[in-house]
Amino acid sequence: MKIRLLDKDEDALAFRDIQIEAIRDMPEAFGETLEEALSKPDSEFQSKLSDRGNGDFVIGAFEKDRLVGVVGFHRHPLTNSSHKGYIWGVYVRPDFRRRGIAMALFKKIIHKAKESRDIHLLNLKVLTKNEGAIALYEDLGFSIFGTEPNSINFDGKAYDEHCMQLVI
Ligand SMILES: CC(C)(COP(=O)(O)OP(=O)(O)OC[C@H]1O[C@@H](n2cnc3c(N)ncnc32)[C@H](O)[C@@H]1OP(=O)(O)O)[C@@H](O)C(=O)NCCC(=O)NCCS
Numbered sequence: 001m002k003i004r005l006l007d008k009d010e011d012a013l014a015f016r017d018i019q020i021e022a023i024r025d026m027p028e029a030f031g032e033t034l035e036e037a038l039s040k041p042d043s044e045f046q047s048k049l050s051d052r053g054n055g056d057f058v059i060g061a062f063e064k065d066r067l068v069g070v071v072g073f074h075r076h077p078l079t080n081s082s083h084k085g086y087i088w089g090v091y092v093r094p095d096f097r098r099r100g101i102a103m104a105l106f107k108k109i110i111h112k113a114k115e116s117r118d119i120h121l122l123n124l125k126v127l128t129k130n131e132g133a134i135a136l137y138e139d140l141g142f143s144i145f146g147t148e149p150n151s152i153n154f155d156g157k158a159y160d161e162h163c164m165q166l167v168i
Pocket residue numbers: 025026029090091092093096097098099100101102103104125126127130131132133135136137139
């Protein structure tokens with residue numbers, strides 16, 4: 001397995017593909033619907049991989065050149081909050097789960113965040129029912145600091161999300 005940053009030219013189509021699969025797999029875990037994601041131009045997926053000089057990136061795991069897992073990192077843009085990074089879009093393809101891929105992706109992100117020296121907190125949100133992902137985050141040292149009731153409203157049903165944080 002190879003772990004590397006995704007490139008806006010080389011990886012945009014594979015990134016679009018895996019993001020759409022993630023929404024199909026767990027539509028209640030995402031802010032946008034499948035229809036919204038499908039209607040977006042390729043350039044929107046590409047722009048998420050572009051280096052805009054703000055420290056944001058998406059990291060991917062590859063098995064034999066196939067993108068099988070992704071995690072996104074977004075740094076808070078405002079100066080007084082720029083010590084915070086947000087993790088988004090965590091997804092590993094079903095056939096590749098429980099092989100340590102998400103763990104390896106997070107370790108790389110934590111390493112990169114530490115390298116920057118001025119990022120001290122990593123935050124993420126996770127559905128309260130997503131026990132597997134919560135177990136992963138707790139293994140990594142994240143802890144729950146709050147719960148947002150009715151955080152996601154999907155298909156007429158409300159889902160709560162935990163807010164989790166890792167101090168690095
Ligand atoms: C959650 C997810 C990213 C985990 O990816 P993964 O590559 O399978 O995770 P890893 O193999 O690195 O797991 C590392 C550890 O996390 C915990 N863990 C991961 N998945 C788990 C599960 N389904 N149940 C219980 N513990 C789990 C375990 O402690 C595991 O170590 P172990 O396999 O030695 O017991 C993956 O299941 C997935 O993509 N799920 C659908 C999308 C999703 O839930 N994304 C998170 C949104 S916040």
